Amino acid sequence: MNIYAQILIDEALARGIQVEVVDEEAGLYRLCYGSESVLCRESLTEKTCATAMTICDDKSLTHRILHKAGLRVPRQIIYKDMNQALNCIKEWSSVVVKPASGEQGRGITVDLRTEEEVKQGVETALRHSHHIILEEFVQGRDIRIIVIDYEFVAAIERKPAFIMGNGKDSIRQLIERKNAHLVKKTNGESQIPITMETERLIRRQELEWHDILTDGQTLQVCKTANYHTGGTITDVTDEVSPFLRKIAEEASRALNIPVVGLDFLVPDFAGEEYVIIEANERPGLANHEPQPTAERFIDFLFPKKNKNGKQLITLG
Template structure:
């Protein structure tokens, strides 16, 4: 036999064993110890992914060895025992510690998979290449309530043979908008089946691009296919219908493979039965989830309206999303009356725009002539209803006033400040989060009308926000489209971006982008001064700014019930629960807060 043939023989043998092992597992049978040993797999193979470890249980001798390894799970980590042969036996050995993950396993056969490469407009997929990428991945994880990873871990594994990280980058902004992780089983534990697996597929809910998830899955599949992998597996929650539909569309098929996890606070929603907060909107649910993590009792008062009660240590607080009993009726009334809010904060030294209540046609003409462009808004209201921005003709102003009167008998005119919409979340008179709010936009594909693009983007925003964010097909949207030279029936050229709303409110299709680390101190001071003037413990202060890192601004309004969701990775819900139940704070956080007060 030649030297070349001798070198190849173990590879062929391992390949045949791998195929045998694969057939046995797909049939639900357990491979013999001799088969496993002959395959020369690494014993008790574990790979650390930063958010937790994957235990490849086909390399473990028995249930006791798996349980021993799972008991070594790190704090704030989520370990997964995957490819469990006999889940009933494993669970019976530690029923108080472990649970069967309610996820399905899907497999893509890479030996028959055919690449379908199609360049989608607006983004491209590449490897993770910097610490900034790692931080962006964490931001996406936070937005999807996934366990975050120390960015240094991502960076340290950038050249790993077993782990692969891909990200999608927006071609215009350079922002990372999606991420996926892959594991090469051959390089992780010398897998004779030549398998691979997909983990942590996540897209930024604020992204405007369609097809990002599919592009990430295809890129990873093609990567492992090129490496000679036989298949790619993934685990997906049984009720994640949208993800399952995507995987089945791409050719994945369900296989009888199971995963087991430890009963820990991170996994609680998976093993504790029906979640009382499941039907709440995202703004109530983010608070309830944080309270449950701390062992604070939760009573849902009214699901549709977002009312709930939190109780701990003899203390009970009723809330409606981020509005609690700690906010006085007077403060709430001030925020509700935009004209009164403006007068109050102006006396505290906060810069405000010129303002006038809509009156006669002559008064409107004079105000418009003085300021050139105006904002029309109901004197009372929320969620951007009835607000029209950057109006410079009497006809548009008159039409906007009529629309605003559907929300309030009184209508306000304000001078228009051309800038960026900045939302600052102030809790207990400290800045917790700052984010710019970008008005709804669509990107042309050269085939679709503006109206159909808006409808598609609106469905995407609704899916990403639990139905909270949609783009209204109303007069304000039509006015904004016409102002850019288009009709709703126009075909938007491929790659062209069109802003379809002037106001950046989330409920009218706007997106939120965190700028907490770069916001100018003057803007922070203005927000805190406004909160103190109103005397409100939790508030969203809206400013129009030249840029978040510059000092120029005008005050727009204060929201007594700001949405705490969509501000990831900032700890908005954590600080809210800290305010309500200070003793529930981790000791380290309490000490840090005390040091700040002393300083």
């Protein structure tokens, strides 16, 4: 099983909960204890209703639901044509183009400031969905917050992929070398895309694929901060303010989803400024170790089982 399913399976087995692998490739498994049975796909379970999945699968619908709940989100519209997009650039200075559905950063281009860049972004997004979103680009630190059973559990800061020069290899060679390391380290889960979007970002920094970085020089090669596109993750659970924890819990209730990964942009983890940009109905809980995400996940599914595998008895 992949790491996102295996971490949850291991926690279940440690508590004496029976595990049946239904489909290894899809990360689909069933947890059973006594008369209770829950079908899971990684961290997505039968406890998440179809309407919550529908909301999270459509980024524009997620945006509308959160906005109606009084939570802060970037300005956003459905893409219609380039004239509309150019008006957005004038009003917002910079835009994000992304498919309305999808995950792991696929098809998303960030910080677009010209007509040509938006055209390229639209072409990229259309490969993944016919429903395209234009969104205001907001500067900030990217933080993924995990909520389980409508309670804050963990948070990581996500930083976009970068490479470091050695004075010998070209930018392309450095990316290829780092990708070989990432693929081996993550079992193919993470690698930096080598695409027109990567080339756009490199050229914006007045460089080309064949250029050689000086020893120790760093270069950002991706705008999206997703782990699957070579980004790095750092646990920041203890740094997140009570206010942001409360907002994450409110967002999970607004979306009616008990297990969710919420993507925030914030200037300061300890502060109260934020926007919520996305909600993931199947967050990778393995990315949040050493925080007890697997433990809290099993607690949620089987509240009568404690960490020692013993059944809890409620008197009353």
